[in-house]
Amino acid sequence: xxxxxxxxxxxxxxxxxxxxxxxxxxxxxxxxxxxxxxxxxxxxxxxxxxxxxxxxxxxxxxxxxxxxxxxxxxxxxxxxxxxxxxxxxxxxxxxxxxxxxxxxxxxxxxxxxxxxxxxxxxxxxxxxxxxxxxxxxxxxxxxxxxxxxxxxxxxxxxxxxxxxxxxxxxxxxxxxxxxxxxxxxxxxxxxxxxxxxxxxxxxxxxxxxxxxxxxxxxxxxxxxxxxxxxxxxxxxxxxxxxxxxxxxxxxxxxxxxxxxxxxxxxxxxxxxxxxxxxxxxxxxxxxxxxxxxxxxxxxxxxxxxxxxxxxxxxxxxxxxxxxxxxxxxxxxxxxxxxxxxxxxxxxxxxxxxxxxxxxxxxxxxxxxxxxxxxxxxxxxxxxxxxxxxxxxxxxxxxxxxxxxxxxxxxxxxxxxxxxxxxxxxxxxxxxxxxxxxxxxxxxxxxxxxxxxxxxxxxxxxxxxxxxxxxxxxxxxxxxxxxxxxxxxxxxxxxxxxxxxxxxxxxxxxxxxxxxxxxxxxxxxxxxxxxxxxxxxxxxxxxxxxxxxxxxxxxxxxxxxxxxxxxxxxxxxxxxxxxxxxxxxxxxxxxxxxxxxxxxxxxxxxxxxxxxxxxx
DNA sequence: CCTCTCGAATCGGGGTGAGACTA
DNA sequence: CTAGTCTCACCCCGATTCGAGAG
Numbered sequence: 302x303x304x305x306x307x308x309x310x311x312x313x314x315x316x317x318x319x320x321x322x323x324x325x326x327x328x329x330x331x332x333x334x335x336x337x338x339x340x341x342x343x344x345x346x347x348x349x350x351x352x353x354x355x356x357x358x359x360x361x362x363x364x365x366x367x368x369x370x371x372x373x374x375x376x377x378x379x380x381x382x383x384x385x386x387x388x389x390x391x392x393x394x395x396x397x398x399x400x401x402x403x404x405x406x407x408x409x410x411x412x413x414x415x416x417x418x419x420x421x422x423x424x425x426x427x428x429x430x431x432x433x434x435x436x437x438x439x440x441x442x443x444x445x446x447x448x449x450x451x452x453x454x455x456x457x458x459x460x461x462x463x464x465x466x467x468x469x470x471x472x473x474x475x476x477x478x479x480x481x482x483x484x485x486x487x488x489x490x491x492x493x494x495x496x497x498x499x500x501x502x503x504x505x506x507x508x509x510x511x512x513x514x515x516x517x518x519x520x521x522x523x524x525x526x527x528x529x530x531x532x533x534x535x536x537x538x539x540x541x542x543x544x545x546x547x548x549x550x551x552x553x554x555x556x557x558x559x560x561x562x563x564x565x566x567x568x569x570x571x572x573x574x575x576x577x578x579x580x581x582x583x584x585x586x587x588x589x590x591x592x593x594x595x596x597x598x599x600x601x602x603x604x605x606x607x608x609x610x611x612x613x614x615x616x617x618x619x620x621x622x623x624x625x626x627x628x629x630x631x632x633x634x635x636x637x638x639x640x641x642x643x644x645x646x647x648x649x650x651x652x653x654x655x656x657x658x659x660x661x662x663x664x665x666x667x668x669x670x671x672x673x674x675x676x677x678x679x680x681x682x683x684x685x686x687x688x689x690x691x692x693x694x695x696x697x698x699x700x701x702x703x704x705x706x707x708x709x710x711x712x713x714x715x716x717x718x719x720x721x722x723x724x725x726x727x728x729x730x731x732x733x734x735x736x737x738x739x740x741x742x743x744x745x746x747x748x749x750x751x752x753x754x755x756x757x758x759x760x761x762x763x764x765x766x767x768x769x770x771x772x773x774x775x776x777x778x779x780x781x782x783x784x785x786x787x788x789x790x791x792x793x794x795x796x797x798x799x800x801x802x803x804x805x806x807x808x809x810x811x812x813x814x815x816x817x818x819x820x821x822x823x824x825x826x827x828x829x830x831x832x833x834x835x836x837x838x839x840x841x842x843x844x845x846x847x848x849x850x851x852x853x854x855x856x857x858x859x860x861x862x863x864x865x866x867x868x869x870x871x872x873x874x875x876x877x878x879x880x881x882x883x884x885x886x887x888x889x890x891x892x893x894x895x896x897x898x899x900x901x902x903x904x905x906x907x908x909x910x911x912x913x914x915x916x
Numbered sequence: 917c918c919t920c921t922c923g924a925a926t927c928g929g930g931g932t933g934a935g936a937c938t939a
Numbered sequence: 940c941t942a943g944t945c946t947c948a949c950c951c952c953g954a955t956t957c958g959a960g961a962g
Contacts (some may be wrong), residue, residue: 362943457932475953503931503932503933505931505932507932507933512934513933513934514934514935515934515935515947515948515949518934519947562942562943562944563943563944567942567943570934572934575941576941576942577941577942577943578933579942579943579944581943581944589944589945592944592945593945596945642935643936643946644936644937644938644939645936646936646937646938648935648936652935653934653935655935655936657936659939678956679946681935681936681946681948682934682935682936682946682947682949683935684947684948684949719937719938720938723937723938734938735937735938736936736937736938736945736946780947780948781948782948782949783948783949785926787925787926791925791926867947867948869928869929869947869948870946870947870948872946873946873947874945876947878953897928898929899928899929899930
């Protein structure tokens with residue numbers, strides 16, 4: 302991770318920007334204390350910091366001893382644990398009879414009971430995994446020998462009542478509880494990084510529960526056990542005080558002082574002990590902002606290389622004598638570039654069966670002559686990717702050949718994996734990997750769309766232009782959302798409203814004609830006599846009715862259009878915020894119309910961009 | 917006819933935790 | 940490989956808007 306040359310000429314050191322930012326956010330957070338660390342060790346560093354950050358970025362070359370260092374001092378308060386389980390003592394029935402459970406057994410039973418009305422109850426895998434874990438906790442010799450004979454209804458009903466009680470609570474009570482929680486959590490919300498107070502992202506330890514994977518996950522239903530202090534490793538500056546363990550009588554697993562990483566704490570994932578859960582700083586922090594900026598700078602760099610890269614892969618898939626690996630790389634790169642596919646790492650049996658570019662199976666693509674390819678597969682989060690695209694003829698032929706002689710379940714790109722692909726990409730441009738194409742294509746699309754489509758008009762119209770561009774990007778990236786449960790009824794109601802409005806309009810037009818001739822208006826649909834109005838007044842009403850219809854129709858088309866498209870994801874992860882900020886500046890659109898509070902905080906680093914900025 | 921009020925519907929944002937990518 | 944970081948959709952809850960009815 303080398304520092305880009307254009308960072309070196311940064312006008313302001315990032316730290317000073319964040320100071321400003323910190324003080325402005327502190328207002329909203331009712332923070333009265335200035336952004337100053339309270340420990341002496343850090344007082345010293347606060348002063349050094351501005352200077353050292355400046356000099357570091359101007360003098361220290363990548364690869365030097367401190368090229369890996371992410372911070373110099375780090376102070377934080379560790380993590381907060383979910384409250385302990387409160388036994389309710391409600392008994393489940395086994396073969397119709399109430400059964401006593403220990404609090405631990407009861408806790409797991411409760412996790413299961415509350416999922417009664419979800420569709421997990423229909424999934425054999427879920428039931429099997431849950432039963433295995435619960436049985437272990439019950440002990441092999443427990444009277445309960447079969448999940449099927451258990452009746453969890455009493456716990457479920459109790460849980461429903463509790464939920465109801467919570468709902469019934471007055472706003473004051475709710476507020477008081479929230480206030481108290483805030484007070485407890487306040488100290489965990491902040492870390493002091495190089496003397497600057499920064500927000501911590503996820504300082505709450507994940508509560509125990511039953512694992513719910515996305516799609517057909519082999520581990521669904523497994524018990525995610527409670528995490529204890531002894532599971533948690535803390536990372537903190539050498540001179541910083543060790544965070545106090547919030548559970549009396551217990552202690553942290555380990556204290557580390559690793560300044561080459563950005564995590565504040567981690568623990569092993571109880572579902573997959575080989576994996577880890579980390580506590581990081583929030584997206585609005587300088588550390589995250591910096592790497593975010595680097596991500597977009599890398600994507601921008603691709604702009605200068607893309608022409609050659611495209612020329613190269615076009616040459617490669619045209620060249621039939623080339624070794625198959627090269628040809629597969631060329632086609633894969635083409636797909637990643639053109640369709641913004643993900644790289645597609647190999648996955649083992651323990652994970653849901655989803656694919657990306659390198660792991661596409663023969664059955665996921667279908668060649669439709671003369672030159673169309675139909676893709677149909679489950680991608681990340683088991684989201685379906687379904688798309689039929691026209692491709693260049695050599696690509697069409699090549700894919701046909703890759704499929705030839707293979708079974709449905711074999712890899713389309715058998716000579717390829719993500720590391721080979723990325724190794725190849727790195728030869729084309731320093732630091733280039735598959736995911737850079739997604740960022741590049743998303744951002745360049747937004748930039749072009751905004752440039753081409755924005756016309757003179759009022760703010761609302763310009764915002765619509767932005768949303769349209771945003772939608773295009775979301776479609777490219779296949780960012781989907783499930784259709785809301787109430788979508789159909791919403792559409793229905795809009796249709797009804799349009800109908801009644803049209804009916805009204807019709808009557809108004811008749812009334813207008815009559816009014817012009819001095820006749821009274823007709824009776825309405827309800828049979829009541831309407832008032833006499835002047836033609837001008839009726840005209841006004843007609844205009845407003847027309848507007849209403851237009852608005853409803855607009856609402857309906859956008860609603861229908863966007864019912865399965867999620868706009869937020871690309872805004873947060875793929876669109877260079879400087880494109881948006883510059884566009885807002887040029888067209889006098891208030892940035893708040895596009896970015897909400899958290900995006901504004903996250904993209905603080907992009908706010909002073911030149912209005913003429915192009916991606 | 918207009919304005920206000922109140923409950924319901926809807927929206928939007930933060931949080932969450934699983935999933936993917938890469939050095 | 941493992942460790943570390945980035946991505947991503949869903950969920951929930953509070954805020955806002957809507958719409959019916961009262962005044």
